[in-house]
Amino acid sequence: MVSDTQEVVRLSTEELKSILDVVFLLLAAVLVILMQPGFALVEAGLTRGKNVSNIMMKNIMDFCIGSTVFFIIGYSLAYGADGNSITGWGTYFFGGNATDSGTEAVNFLFQAAFAGTAATIVSGCIAERMKFPGYLIVSTLMAGIIYPIVVHWQWSGNGWLSDLGFYDFAGSTVVHSVGAWAGLMGAIIIGPRLGKYGPDGKPRAIPGHSIPFAVLGMFILWVGWYGFNPGSVLAAEESIALVALNTTLSAAAGGLFAMGAIWVYSGKPDVAMTANGVLAGLVGITAGPDIISGTWALLTGGIAGILVVASVLFLDKYVDDPVGAISVHGVCGVFGTLAVGIFGEEVGLLRGGGTDQISYQIIGVVAVFAFVILVAGSLFGILKAANLLRVSREEELAGLDVAEHGGPGYSTSDMMGLSETTLTGSGHTSHIGM
Amino acid sequence: MVSDTQEVVRLSTEELKSILDVVFLLLAAVLVILMQPGFALVEAGLTRGKNVSNIMMKNIMDFCIGSTVFFIIGYSLAYGADGNSITGWGTYFFGGNATDSGTEAVNFLFQAAFAGTAATIVSGCIAERMKFPGYLIVSTLMAGIIYPIVVHWQWSGNGWLSDLGFYDFAGSTVVHSVGAWAGLMGAIIIGPRLGKYGPDGKPRAIPGHSIPFAVLGMFILWVGWYGFNPGSVLAAEESIALVALNTTLSAAAGGLFAMGAIWVYSGKPDVAMTANGVLAGLVGITAGPDIISGTWALLTGGIAGILVVASVLFLDKYVDDPVGAISVHGVCGVFGTLAVGIFGEEVGLLRGGGTDQISYQIIGVVAVFAFVILVAGSLFGILKAANLLRVSREEELAGLDVAEHGGPGYSTSDMMGLSETTLTGSGHTSHIGM
Amino acid sequence: MVSDTQEVVRLSTEELKSILDVVFLLLAAVLVILMQPGFALVEAGLTRGKNVSNIMMKNIMDFCIGSTVFFIIGYSLAYGADGNSITGWGTYFFGGNATDSGTEAVNFLFQAAFAGTAATIVSGCIAERMKFPGYLIVSTLMAGIIYPIVVHWQWSGNGWLSDLGFYDFAGSTVVHSVGAWAGLMGAIIIGPRLGKYGPDGKPRAIPGHSIPFAVLGMFILWVGWYGFNPGSVLAAEESIALVALNTTLSAAAGGLFAMGAIWVYSGKPDVAMTANGVLAGLVGITAGPDIISGTWALLTGGIAGILVVASVLFLDKYVDDPVGAISVHGVCGVFGTLAVGIFGEEVGLLRGGGTDQISYQIIGVVAVFAFVILVAGSLFGILKAANLLRVSREEELAGLDVAEHGGPGYSTSDMMGLSETTLTGSGHTSHIGM
Amino acid sequence: MHLITAIIKPHRLADLKNALQKAGINGMTITEVKGFGRQKGHTETYRGTEYEVSFVPKIRIEILASAELKDTAITTISQTTKTGTIGDGKIWVTPVEQVIRIRTGEMDSDAI
Amino acid sequence: MHLITAIIKPHRLADLKNALQKAGINGMTITEVKGFGRQKGHTETYRGTEYEVSFVPKIRIEILASAELKDTAITTISQTTKTGTIGDGKIWVTPVEQVIRIRTGEMDSDAI
Amino acid sequence: MHLITAIIKPHRLADLKNALQKAGINGMTITEVKGFGRQKGHTETYRGTEYEVSFVPKIRIEILASAELKDTAITTISQTTKTGTIGDGKIWVTPVEQVIRIRTGEMDSDAI
Ligand SMILES: Nc1ncnc2c1ncn2[C@@H]1O[C@H](COP(=O)(O)OP(=O)(O)O)[C@@H](O)[C@H]1O
Ligand SMILES: Nc1ncnc2c1ncn2[C@@H]1O[C@H](COP(=O)(O)OP(=O)(O)O)[C@@H](O)[C@H]1O
Numbered sequence A, B, C: 001m002v003s004d005t006q007e008v009v010r011l012s013t014e015e016l017k018s019i020l021d022v023v024f025l026l027l028a029a030v031l032v033i034l035m036q037p038g039f040a041l042v043e044a045g046l047t048r049g050k051n052v053s054n055i056m057m058k059n060i061m062d063f064c065i066g067s068t069v070f071f072i073i074g075y076s077l078a079y080g081a082d083g084n085s086i087t088g089w090g091t092y093f094f095g096g097n098a099t100d101s102g103t104e105a106v107n108f109l110f111q112a113a114f115a116g117t118a119a120t121i122v123s124g125c126i127a128e129r130m131k132f133p134g135y136l137i138v139s140t141l142m143a144g145i146i147y148p149i150v151v152h153w154q155w156s157g158n159g160w161l162s163d164l165g166f167y168d169f170a171g172s173t174v175v176h177s178v179g180a181w182a183g184l185m186g187a188i189i190i191g192p193r194l195g196k197y198g199p200d201g202k203p204r205a206i207p208g209h210s211i212p213f214a215v216l217g218m219f220i221l222w223v224g225w226y227g228f229n230p231g232s233v234l235a236a237e238e239s240i241a242l243v244a245l246n247t248t249l250s251a252a253a254g255g256l257f258a259m260g261a262i263w264v265y266s267g268k269p270d271v272a273m274t275a276n277g278v279l280a281g282l283v284g285i286t287a288g289p290d291i292i293s294g295t296w297a298l299l300t301g302g303i304a305g306i307l308v309v310a311s312v313l314f315l316d317k318y319v320d321d322p323v324g325a326i327s328v329h330g331v332c333g334v335f336g337t338l339a340v341g342i343f344g345e346e347v348g349l350l351r352g353g354g355t356d357q358i359s360y361q362i363i364g365v366v367a368v369f370a371f372v373i374l375v376a377g378s379l380f381g382i383l384k385a386a387n388l389l390r391v392s393r394e395e396e397l398a399g400l401d402v403a404e405h406g407g408p409g410y411s412t413s414d415m416m417g418l419s420e421t422t423l424t425g426s427g428h429t430s431h432i433g434m
Numbered sequence D, E, F: 001m002h003l004i005t006a007i008i009k010p011h012r013l014a015d016l017k018n019a020l021q022k023a024g025i026n027g028m029t030i031t032e033v034k035g036f037g038r039q040k041g042h043t044e045t046y047r048g049t050e051y052e053v054s055f056v057p058k059i060r061i062e063i064l065a066s067a068e069l070k071d072t073a074i075t076t077i078s079q080t081t082k083t084g085t086i087g088d089g090k091i092w093v094t095p096v097e098q099v100i101r102i103r104t105g106e107m108d109s110d111a112i
């Protein structure tokens, strides 16, 4: 890092702006990448300690695999110029062309981080029971094919959805719903965790093992969202401020109203549900943070907060989604997308925009739903048939950490004064349990 | 996020600078927002595991409520043009006017993040015994009224304190002391935790449940402070670098000297106290990171580090402040504010500045102290009278997580091989305790 | 933070660029500082709970001491103009001259954050058995003398290594290997943890106490690396994007291939090893993220991922390095440095660059190795002689938290329903153990 | 008076609790323990190194029972917790000289 | 020789320890256990769903006592830990055939 | 039938397990407990305030043994776990009326 940049040639403001754009988008991408540990912690916190390593590992792999396959093929499917209105193709295989200039490289990185996000949403829905190798396949196809195709429809500049007039600024539908619908199919096809439903069919509580992890994860996601939404301006413009502000207001209202809703319903201000509420507010504003603003953003977040509580309580009766990802990313993703057609400045129903935008929004939501349900449904179906889907009953009971990764995620033997058990005459250590 | 920005019109350097300012201040705001999980973790780590969800929840609410009420009313009280030298008024209710331009929006966001910080300091002082609904009221009034008024005095451009000549660059007094004095009144009026004092009146140790959480939180706060202090330049200027450097040096010295002080006092380099020392160094430099520099910053941090240890040990005899927030944010906030009048370049007593500045600093410190003590004292008094202040003895013993939020923050049943207890014939789960 | 910047004078693009550089480098420095909690968590997670406070504390001190001594003396040794090609001298003692302009201040901060990183790598290697006071001495000398001298050789502009033609963009050798070789000498001279080797001499597993901490730490490091590598451009240039992208690809491949390697070797996709693989990929690309790109970056990361697994398994037989830091930072640091001479655009053996570059790389690697081994070896030898190196057997068994810092890092008494043990008639608290 | 102690597989606890209640036994104390016996532990790996986990998690149940209820308790435990696989556990009975209910001072069979 | 076992409310432990020491009893072993009895558990909620927590945290105390100290021990325990509310717990006494102090090999009453 | 209970120092467990196996004793149940006795606790500090930790971590071992194996068990335990320092622990023996193996219903010495 020897500094020898001698700028003898005068910079034009355009060149400088271009550098500023790269700096901004790079930092936005870093914030989006920070969302990976956010997701990991939310999911880990809301599930049981015997599966904690497995959850963390899946989140590592989501980004390791995600960025690799997005580089190899995904970016081509999303943005390749040789494609049509359904899918991109060509130019970018193995990062070809995509990495020539700083602007392209940073765009690629920003998009790759998004791909990782879409993939990671799935891991929450099928937590605590899925085979790890099967998950790797899902993660690969999510980031490499399923997500990129939807991206092409909307953000490539020549996709059919954007041509239609569908609006999804930062991905309520394109990112979050895609992840959630894939997760929904996964959760349905893999079936509920052992013991989730009583003999009477009623859902039971399976408390997550660490609320502080879940809340820390939520906060990290909130922070990361300032890369996700403002970064989606894709350039350093003053509008990033408004986008960030609306994101904040919606998240805040989401948390407040989710807390209120669960408090009224169950008599207690549940912490995990409130965290889901914040995330619901974030997902809800993501489709239109540039055109839903101020008090409307509060309203959007508030509705998302109530909606996520209702949705979690309702879905829990039928589908076992340990972390509520389907409600947060799917249901609130749909709501957020529709909210553009209702609250969006100038275009929304309530803002003098007539019914055009809301119609486009409905079409987009349905199209993406249908596509992902179909493709992800087939994928999980095939995995099931190939016996790559669900661990055995014994493995599930023992926990995926021991069964799939060789040992527990927490080792407490030494906390309990048993340290010298590792000091014995026998040739191997005899750790006391867990 | 379709990129279609075609900049045909040439940008002036002024326009570009304005964008750069927005980018910088937005990222600074994001760093300040990151401080919320920092506070949450410090407070959670230094208190008991049975109250961990409650602490996390209060910190979620500090920012959810904080940003909402700051948007609705706080920003008006702080910066509203229709006010006087005591309080702002008008123009900005419900974000009116504040969100028209990117510059205004990002300023609002940065200020809102500060409001959340001030509110959150209180939660440490009254941890482990306060009723949650009562806390929500405190948090609302802190971010909506108490903090904004003090901000108006100093940072609105027409407040009486800044007119006087009081100097508080990023808020040693305006943010940190405000939070701490409110917390002080809270801690006094609510009384100590059960068992904090022996029958002989001597304070007892109630160890925090997770030192790694506390240290992680401290590190996150340290990182967040690079938004707090440099961001307070409010624009992208070269001076942000010096501010950041001085912040670093003071924090480092705070940690070093606090470690030394507690080591000498108790024979052990206590980790929690060292973490407090870093925070003390950060709070201490916050009033003048632009005018206390280099070796003087080291000195400021070092004194703050020793001061916080002495203050925690002393206050612990009389007031039960589980995380030491009164010492860190109040005592070191005062010290930092006075340090400007002593070490501040040109203005400080020891830097050839005479006694003017130190007099203004004393007046400011006393005025803010008096105001907050009075208002927060009344508030906590009313809450006490309304029985909204303290949980019952049984609830305190059981822990706020179970008592107030429905269940424990950590669920270990499944770690202990009891997983199949959820698989029984009975209609409900029978988790093994904790 | 009153905004009164009235820019009446027109800004030149050069002035604006200079501000942008400061903003960018400051944010990069903040990301590097964020690496401190990343290291702390990786190390804490991979060691036992009875030493968790000690590990966190050492990481606090690495940056507190590191930035202080780097300010006082290190920066002079690294960049002081009065030195020669072996060491800098003069101008910057006590920050003199270094903090006059924003550019210098931010450079100083960025470098100081690097110094903290180099020091912190050592703490992993000697974890769970070293005396705390002895460690403080090591940390002081690492950041104050050993690391700065190596920096001078390469990044001062007049060091003998850079003059030779050695290339190390962001410090695979200059930062990571320096830390690792010091750690290697520490680990050898202090000897293995009690019970690490069976009577048959075979290494035993001593599982870390929290895989989620280790993975969270790894993710934080990954994020921080976007300050480490792109920041090493030292100015806001478009090339930061490519550097960031290559960093991502190498990290991703590192994780993937390490997972594959350990899966093949032991039959299980070990999570801790995969996390090491990501870090290996990051260290591996650090020497040439600007000249090893795209598929070559994937290749670099992939090799580093396999190498780290092989190295950990091999070294574990002889040296007790609880977190694998020698393999990650030392072995992969060497590999990454050599990779520049093999895969580097234009200069690499396989990229038509002949054998020149690889020769310089070998010389640099060997020189740094020899220097650090010698100096750090002497240092640890002296500490041993002075009985400042290793805690007693009893202290090691009890854990460093109790032995060195006064109490355990986790306090669970109150989780177990024993809360009122603090409420008894006796004059002191009687916490139930652990 | 007898003290019936049983070591059982953890996942049988909830059913056992219900069965005991139905059988009229309304008190018990349980402890999380580790067992060693015919049921072998298993091998785990950490960073590629294997290690043995020799002890298996079990639940220890203690029931104070009067002479009449003793056999009911034993039968209920053995029937409810038996899975037929190695490691199902043991039941043993020890004599008790005296029982006191702390709250009331009641003694022996009145105390349970 | 007798073994006195008591199940008590956790928050009474510290006082009990002091009281026993005053009564001349200087050794005991304690275990964290869960109790089931007349004192009912409670209901918790997680994300809006209720679940039953049936077992209540208790402390189990074991004291080896010679015939002379047996009654002192029992009286001290019942007096110190009695709060008069449901769930105060039980004390029971079982016969002991033999006691050994590992360190010295001393037997029976010399061993405690 | 006898029940042998021992309180030992945690770090002796692994050796003891091996020694017992060699002596032909292939079953035991262990519990993590805290002990109070001659071996004093220690003082810790937190943020400069001292506090007492009175209870010391111990392992409690239970072995059901037939009359023949009883003495072997006792000897093995005392020999293997003795370090000669205060706090080595106790062994005590209580009579057992009945033992059942849940899996098979086998009784008494067949059950262990
Ligand atoms: N001799 C013994 N003394 C005390 N507990 C024993 C003894 N043998 C076995 N146990 C306990 O019973 C459990 C089950 O015993 P094990 O031999 O594994 O299977 P099984 O009950 O089918 O014979 C063990 O895990 C241990 O807790
Ligand atoms: N039959 C029993 N056998 C063993 N332990 C018992 C029995 N009955 C109660 N206990 C223990 O005593 C504790 C207190 O008993 P409980 O019936 O709740 O109240 P009380 O002691 O006031 O009668 C229980 O939590 C349990 O640990």
Ligand SMILES: Nc1ncnc2c1ncn2[C@@H]1O[C@H](COP(=O)(O)OP(=O)(O)O)[C@@H](O)[C@H]1O
Pocket: E026, E027, E028, E029, E030, E062, E063, E064, E065, E101, E102, E103, E112, F007, F034, F035, F036, F037, F038, F039, F040, F056, F058, F085, F086, F087, F088, F089, F090
């Ligand atoms: N009277 C007793 N009843 C039950 N357990 C006891 C008794 N005395 C001691 N113990 C147990 O034995 C352990 C060791 O006893 P201690 O008096 O400390 O040393 P030593 O075994 O060398 O005499 C204690 O920690 C405690 O668990």
